[in-house]
Amino acid sequence: RLNLQRRVGIYAIVEGRPTGDVAKEVKKVVQGIELPPGYRFDIKGEAEQNDEAGSAALTALALAIIFIYFILASQFASFLQPIAIMASLPFTLVGVMLALIVTLLRVQHTRKMVLNNMSDGFVRVDRQWHYRMVNRKAAQWLGRPAGELIGQNMWHQFPEGQGHRFEAVYREAMATGKACSVEMHFPPWDRWFENRVQPDDKGLSIFFTDITDRKRQEEKLRLSEARNRAILSALPDLLFRLDAQGTVLDFQ
Numbered sequence: 001r002l003n004l005q006r007r008v009g010i011y012a013i014v015e016g017r018p019t020g021d022v023a024k025e026v027k028k029v030v031q032g033i034e035l036p037p038g039y040r041f042d043i044k045g046e047a048e049q050n051d052e053a054g055s056a057a058l059t060a061l062a063l064a065i066i067f068i069y070f071i072l073a074s075q076f077a078s079f080l081q082p083i084a085i086m087a088s089l090p091f092t093l094v095g096v097m098l099a100l101i102v103t104l105l106r107v108q109h110t111r112k113m114v115l116n117n118m119s120d121g122f123v124r125v126d127r128q129w130h131y132r133m134v135n136r137k138a139a140q141w142l143g144r145p146a147g148e149l150i151g152q153n154m155w156h157q158f159p160e161g162q163g164h165r166f167e168a169v170y171r172e173a174m175a176t177g178k179a180c181s182v183e184m185h186f187p188p189w190d191r192w193f194e195n196r197v198q199p200d201d202k203g204l205s206i207f208f209t210d211i212t213d214r215k216r217q218e219e220k221l222r223l224s225e226a227r228n229r230a231i232l233s234a235l236p237d238l239l240f241r242l243d244a245q246g247t248v249l250d251f252q
Contacts, residue, residue: 009044020050119209126203127174129154141210160188166195173197174204183211 001007014022023043030041065086072082115122121138125131130153134146142149144157155162169182181196192215198205 023050121208121210123149123154123206123208124203125154125206131157132203138208141208161186169195170197170204170206173199177201185215 027041027043035041069082069086072085073079076082115133115135116137118135118137121141122133122135123131123138124133130151131149132151134142134149136146139146139149142158149157155167161167164186165182165184166186169180169184172178173180177199179196179198181194183192183194185192191210192212194209194211196207198207
């Protein structure tokens with residue numbers, strides 16, 4: 001019972017849509033139903049609170065306008081000048097909004113240029129593993145135009161990555177929210193990559209660099225040093241290896 005009247009309450013949780021939009025659709029549906037005499041329908045809970053908050057905001061705005069008008073009228077000693085000043089405010093707000101939109105577009109354009117001019121590959125995926133951003137270098141290494149990848153699932157587009165350590169690292173970063181950096185060999189492409197993964201509440205930002213040439217040079221250097229040590233170990237005499245400044249590097 002509510003206010004000494006019998007009441008039947010139906011509770012629902014709204015997900016994925018604004019509560020106000022759902023409440024309007026529910027009202028429209030119920031208004032098309034013929035209720036028996038003495039019955040009425042209303043909406044309580046969050047939807048009612050939103051309506052009350054909207055009404056309170058409009059009331060506060062109206063009082064603020066009246067208050068500002070009286071202040072301006074007292075300052076200018078006129079009842080007309082405040083009206084002219086306040087009437088110009090909407091046009092000023094329109095100009096401010098246009099300036100903000102233009103600034104936002106310029107920032108987005110600048111960010112896109114910076115990402116595309118990076119020497120590193122960069123991709124952004126959401127929590128469902130859909131590509132949201134792919135820069136020029138990443139598209140080049142992935143062998144796909146960025147436009148074809150945006151909105152597509154990472155693992156569906158590149159199934160060869162599933163089961164690899166890269167997948168385990170990405171999924172762990174997504175689950176734990178901890179940033180990480182890892183160097184790994186990717187056998188399907190026979191390339192080495194350094195990946196830097198930055199997670200947040202909306203997904204992952206992945207920066208990756210092709211370090212294959214560096215790894216090959218390191219492997220050549222390792223084999224060369226191993227070969228030199230083997231040669232020195234096979235010689236019977238005492239040998240020293242010096243650098244250009246005469247410093248002993250090793251001896252046998």
